[in-house]
Amino acid sequence: MQKEDILLELQSLPERVLRAEQDYLKALSYLEESRLALTAKTNELFYQGTIQGKNEQAREAELWPHTHELRRLVLKAKLAAEQAKSELTYVRNKLDNTRLIAQMVLHAPPSAASYDNWAAGPMD
Numbered sequence: 676m677q678k679e680d681i682l683l684e685l686q687s688l689p690e691r692v693l694r695a696e697q698d699y700l701k702a703l704s705y706l707e708e709s710r711l712a713l714t715a716k717t718n719e720l721f722y723q724g725t726i727q728g729k730n731e732q733a734r735e736a737e738l739w740p741h742t743h744e745l746r747r748l749v750l751k752a753k754l755a756a757e758q759a760k761s762e763l764t765y766v767r768n769k770l771d772n773t774r775l776i777a778q779m780v781l782h783a784p785p786s787a788a789s790y791d792n793w794a795a796g797p798m799d
Contacts, residue, residue: 681777688770695763702759706752713745 720726720741728734 678780681773681780685770685773685777688766688773691766692763692770695759695766699756699759699763702752702756706749706756709745709749709752713742713749716742716745 717738720738725741726734726737728737
């Protein structure tokens with residue numbers, strides 16, 4: 676990888692981080708909306724008297740036919756949020772790594788012959 680390639684990638688990565696952050700926030704928002712829709716439907720069924728279960732298992736069994744689609748949406752939203760979070764972490768790590776590589780490349784000696792002078796540091 677050439678210096679120019681590293682610098683070009685370093686310039687493009689902050690934009691990719693921003694897009695990944697936006698995607699993650701959208702995924703979290705969709706997850707929260709899905710959860711609220713499920714809660715609203717569940718509450719509606721309780722208030723209508725549709726759910727009469729005496730214990731939690733009976734209530735869950737009665738809720739399932741009315742809420743299974745919303746539950747699937749919540750599950751899909753959770754998976755999408757986790758995927759977006761993973762992508763954000765990847766892009767952030769790539770930015771950090773590219774910064775480190777750029778620092779090493781820009782401060783590296785131009786050739787092996789000048790390594791001794793570079794490794795010795797500045798002479799006072």
